[in-house]
Amino acid sequence: MRKASRLFEIIQILRLARQSVTAAEIADQLEVTVRSIYRDIAALQAMRVPIEGERGIGYILRPGFTLPPLMLSVQETEAIVLALALLERTGDTELKRAAKQVNRKIAAVVPAPLTQAFSANALHAWGTAAPVPDAVDLGLVRRAIRDEQKLLLDYRDELGSATERTIRPIALIYYSQTANIVAWCELRQAIRNFRADRVEHCEAVDGFFRGEGDGLRKIWVDGWTAVPTAG
Template sequence: MRRADRLFLIIHALRGRRTALPAHRLADTLGVSQRTVYRDVADLQRSGVPIEGEAGVGYLLRKGSDIPPLMFAADELEALVVGSRFVQAFAGERLTRAVDAALLKISAVVPQELRSRTERSRIYAPDFGQHVSLKAHFDGLHACIGDRRVIAVDYADAEGRATRRDVEPLCLAFWGGAWTLGGWCRLRGAFRNFRLDRIASVEPTGERFDDTPDRGMDAYLRAVGADRSTH
């Protein structure tokens, strides 16, 4: 479970309680050690969440207090707005619709003053007319990655030479000018990155693949010199 999810669930578990919730029960619910619960609660307390109690006793929210649905600072909200602009400019229609819906939910619960401030952000992500080419095949590839479906790709390299490859798609990455598909190329027997604007067609083969230690996402990140913890 991601740490952000744990922190959310801790707050959710404490909301509305009249008696302290022991750390061992939180640990059992979250599937982590009590030490991890102690550390997470301490981090929440340092960030201003009104949690009372201590290790060995239990925790509850301070009497008369509650946690609002969202706790974002102005800079955090602006970061979300800026990120949404990049998604709207360069990602597929599926993610664009999702980010639009997320922003509507955020706007519904944050104060008007804070909402107006973030909407005035001067950081933009114009696509300069490249919108269609950069989004080519994005949604279909995104779905195949999630479903671990092998795809047949008609691809042209930088010299225009066309090949047809069976690919185990692992990720999509944006390099500040073009999207690439990262995956295991069965034709080459190695990891490869394919520019989306050089893909002529994509077709699922009907076969599924497993995320194995030697050909899965972790192996791909090692091959390209990246670290999963930074992504």
């Protein structure tokens, strides 16, 4: 177990303990040497974590100590860093901007040993990034999914035929080439997939399908075994 993970686990053990815990008991739980625990306790105390006690007697976390609102292991932190990096490849301008904000917020609240994962610039998600669609704001689509609000699309299918569609958006799939809007199409009266790069205009309309989203998503999921139909 890496040191940063041990520091996190030691705080958790002491926080949940009803009485003092010896270094030997902590070492047994974490499967490390007692000497390692002594060094870790000293490191935490140097970071002003209010741990009281001494060798041979045990340690407690002083009452009133408030943990940061977000406590993550090293592996969990790295998973978030990589997930945020992957958002750079979506073509969703609003999500990419939000990813940078999330990165800063988490780095500000996690314990000091974990902040390195956010600043080390060691994890990357390279590869082809989807272009930002010209005529549809993916942030608008995501809000319409959340609010269960209908959208009006000017859409051109794979054959080049132009149609106007009123849709009930239920999901958004990000591929490396483009994003797909999954929706109930009122023209076709069925679930359809609309490629964002084929949308020529998109706007929210004064119509909602509140309470229907989960049911429509179930229809969509139940149809996964079938060949998906475009536009």
